[in-house]
Amino acid sequence: MDNPNDIENIKKYLSEKLETVSSVDDISKIRNEFLGKKGFIGKMLSDMRNISSDQRKDYGAKLNLLKIEVENMIDEYSGKFENDKDSIYTELYKSLPGRKPEIGHINIITQAISEITKVFAPLGFNRVRYPEIDREYYVFEALNMPETHPARDEWETFFVDSPNDEKLGRLVITPHTSSGQVREMLKGELPIRMLNISRCGRRQIDVSHVPSFYQFEGLVIDENISTTHLIGVLDYFAKNFFGADRETRLRPYHFRFTEPSFEVDINCGICHGKGCKLCKGGWLELGGAGMVHPNVLKAGGVDTEKYSGFAFGWGVERTYMMKSGTKIDDIRNLFSNDLRFLEQF
Ligand SMILES: [Zn+2]
Numbered sequence: 001m002d003n004p005n006d007i008e009n010i011k012k013y014l015s016e017k018l019e020t021v022s023s024v025d026d027i028s029k030i031r032n033e034f035l036g037k038k039g040f041i042g043k044m045l046s047d048m049r050n051i052s053s054d055q056r057k058d059y060g061a062k063l064n065l066l067k068i069e070v071e072n073m074i075d076e077y078s079g080k081f082e083n084d085k086d087s088i089y090t091e092l093y094k095s096l097p098g099r100k101p102e103i104g105h106i107n108i109i110t111q112a113i114s115e116i117t118k119v120f121a122p123l124g125f126n127r128v129r130y131p132e133i134d135r136e137y138y139v140f141e142a143l144n145m146p147e148t149h150p151a152r153d154e155w156e157t158f159f160v161d162s163p164n165d166e167k168l169g170r171l172v173i174t175p176h177t178s179s180g181q182v183r184e185m186l187k188g189e190l191p192i193r194m195l196n197i198s199r200c201g202r203r204q205i206d207v208s209h210v211p212s213f214y215q216f217e218g219l220v221i222d223e224n225i226s227t228t229h230l231i232g233v234l235d236y237f238a239k240n241f242f243g244a245d246r247e248t249r250l251r252p253y254h255f256r257f258t259e260p261s262f263e264v265d266i267n268c269g270i271c272h273g274k275g276c277k278l279c280k281g282g283w284l285e286l287g288g289a290g291m292v293h294p295n296v297l298k299a300g301g302v303d304t305e306k307y308s309g310f311a312f313g314w315g316v317e318r319t320y321m322m323k324s325g326t327k328i329d330d331i332r333n334l335f336s337n338d339l340r341f342l343e344q345f
Contacts, residue, residue: 007066010040014070018077027078034070041067108345109214109334112320113197116216119240123233125195125218130180132199133160136169142182142299143257156203158211173201177217177313178257181292184219185300190307191222197316207330214316221292221302221309227260230289230310238266242323245272249283258290258311266322284322287314 017030034040044063051059106114117127136147145152147169160171180196196217205211220229231250238246246269250262264286268279275282289312294304302309321328328334333341 031074112316120195124193127195129198130183133171134174134179139172139179143178144293144295145256158201175202177215181219182300185302194219215313216316217313219311221307225308257293257296259293261290264289
């Protein structure tokens with residue numbers, strides 16, 4: 001067929017042309033021949049000025065429709081070459097940038113555990129872990145809290161439905177990392193510089209408490225250990241974890257497993273102890289500490305005439321939240337699996 005010059009013949013001519021196509025290059029030649037600026041349809045559009053004005057509108061509409069149909073026919077045909085290794089589409093796909101896999105990051109709590117471990121390591125603290133479900137003996141009795149003692153009521157403990165051990169009592173989800181103290185002593189290796197970081201459980205839930213949380217517990221037992229050593233270690237931690245301008249202070253307190261016992265405060269990171277809206281009095285409470293009670297040392301088989309020690313046990317989440325620049329309104333968010341929250345860290 002000769003070159004078409006009317007609407008009726010142009011599609012037929014295109015069909016014949018497409019039958020002869022053998023490569024992507026052929027397609028682009030045909031596309032240019034029909035749809036290019038000087039192609040058939042372009043020429044027909046420019047020839048419209050020779051048509052009388054009353055016919056022009058109708059003819060223009062027909063031409064536009066034709067243009068769309070021609071485009072569709074060519075596109076459909078070019079699709080047949082997509083799997084051809086010479087196809088420009090294949091080449092195009094190869095040159096496209098790959099899809100970037102989404103990379104996660106370590107959870108904020110794991111980050112905190114790793115940072116805390118690093119701070120204590122240069123002082124010789126050895127990271128250990130003890131059972132997260134343990135017998136009442138290690139959790140309470142060995143820590144100077146006999147079964148009848150009212151202090152036991154303060155621990156909102158999860159009891160595990162299991163056979164009772166006559167000597168060691170029921171199984172509980174450890175409500176604190178202190179249960180590792182006597183287990184560490186019973187290894188019989190002195191001196192001790194222990195850092196026990198573990199998951200704990202208590203029946204509690206609100207903006208500042210979760211039923212499953214983490215604690216880190218430091219325990220040092222050696223000859224001639226005194227409160228001075230405890231203060232030194234706490235200050236070292238405060239400066240290395242929170243910042244060089246931070247310091248700690250001790251307030252007298254009462255715990256069953258330490259004597260004397262203290263609450264440890266750290267000076268506020270915003271006002272540095274002067275007092276502001278956040279801290280009120282200039283200090284923020286970190287957690288408990290004290291000199292290991294002789295009864296606990298005895299339960300661990302440690303000679304109390306020769307050895308003494310100190311211990312501290314704090315919440316990982318709480319300590320991390322107190323670190324400068326980390327403000328979390330609701331501690332439960334840490335466990336909510338909400339990526340919008342977790343991706344901030
Ligand atoms: Zn303040």
